[in-house]
Amino acid sequence: MTLLAPTGSGQAPPAPPAARSGRHRLLPYLLLLPGAAWLLIFFGVPLVQLAAASLYDPGGSLSTGYALTWAFGNYPDVVQAYWPQFLRSFGYAGLALVLALLLGYPLAYAIAQKAGRWKNLLLVCVVAPMFTSFLVRTLAWKTILSDNGALVGLLRDVHLLAPDGRLLATPFAVVLGLTYNFLPFLVLPLYASLERLDYRLLEAATDLYASPVQAFRRVTLPLSMPGLVAGTLLFFIPASGDYINAELLGTPNEYMIGNVIDSAFLVRLDYPQGAALSFLLMAAILAVVFGYLRRAGTEEVL
């Protein structure tokens, strides 16, 4: 919530005393200058550079140099070549989001409303996975889902999995990894919203003969909307751009768009293609985010 609401707490600071206004008028700009310059030069300018690179002549190469030929044809080319990976990225991220909501909502609700004095401890447990390295944690799933592991053995024994069935190197493993890695980003804003929920409203709903399901749908859910919207965005944006899970837990059949972009820039050294894919990814995510915000009707979150 706080992450997505930089303007939220913008109550106007009191006007500076008139006597020193000359100095004070410059001061905020001096304070902002180094940080803003850093962000402009190393965040803003590169985006322009990326856009330019996506329009480079696809015939060039890193050694002979690229010419900016406004080759808009790069975009249809990459869509044609890599639309399955694009669809897969959003499909896996969407599936992981649904799973994360099913797991994360009860967790956030329990911590906010039921945990009492254990609240802080449980919150630490939610953030605890982030205390250790992302890659090392993801590799741990390789051990958990391993063909010789206890989990696969159990599932084979109860015939949920064929005798030669496996979990690792399947879409399931990738979605599970995505869900796991980004779940805290969903739970924390959701918790912040649910924590402010007044329990008496639920009691009032029950007094007025609402069933638990009705009370949830008409009271809890609408009141947790800001946290829900912020949480789903904080989950979905990194999940759809992730390629670590697909690489470590999947096979090339599970590759997402990130894997393609990584290899375009670092292996095949095809900059125009990589840049066009990156730009498309950003456009697609922005489209999803704004479409979703409009539907959710909480535009003030931004």
Add this chain to the structure above:
Amino acid sequence: MRVSRWLADRWVMIVALLVLGYLALPILVVAGLSFNRPSSRLSYDFNEFTLDNWRQPCATSDMCDAVVRSVQIGFIATVVATVLGTLMAFALVRHRFRGRAGINVLIFLPMATPELVMGTSLLALFVSAGVPQGFWTIVIAHVMFCVSFVVVTVKARLAGMDRRLEEAAMDLYASEWQTFRRITLPLVLPGIVAAALLAFSLSFDDFIITNFNAGTTVTFPMYVWGAAQRGIPPQVNVIGTAMFAIALLLVGLSSLRGRRARRANLLAAAPAARPARRPS
């Protein structure tokens, strides 16, 4: 009947604990694997208990070099990002100026942009400007994505601060600098420390942006990525476990200090309250 009633009352908590178990499982596995002697370089299964990995964490020296490099980069990036971000937070909370909306967007956008896009766009910039990639391009990239998180964290602390304390200091003839040094800074410091810790952990753990801007420099996450193809030395899990333990220790210490401070406040308030409670 009674069992189903009990379940109906507590199912949310039960689900929550199961989910926490799902979140904790990989950490337990990492800790367990740090005591493992793997049967082969490419095996991820638990084979045999050993203390060797903890006794010789630097048996593969590349890995320890990478850890040291990550700490160096994290340290420099944290210092720079914390200074830049704190200045920006002060400007945003304490001053009224033209262009506030634009600055807010500039701070917000890096947090909403996929890392992949930030990494590739910086790469495009460095390549077209002919900047050789390595240690310093990683630092630049890390400062860039940490600044926004510092601003948000420090801003939250500043916005919740009681300005009357500063006004009181000024009324008592403290100069502007004295007020800042003796009142403002100590009150904002917890926010700045929290922001710095956040920045360090973001920097230390970053893979995607680093991967595009590292050249041949190897940080710890990049070492793990490369090793995943060649075979992971079990010492990687030692580092993972140690990181976790240190972070947990920091959280524990800070919550202990917070509790002690609260208790001290209560004790300090008690003598003043006592006469009022005992009218004789």
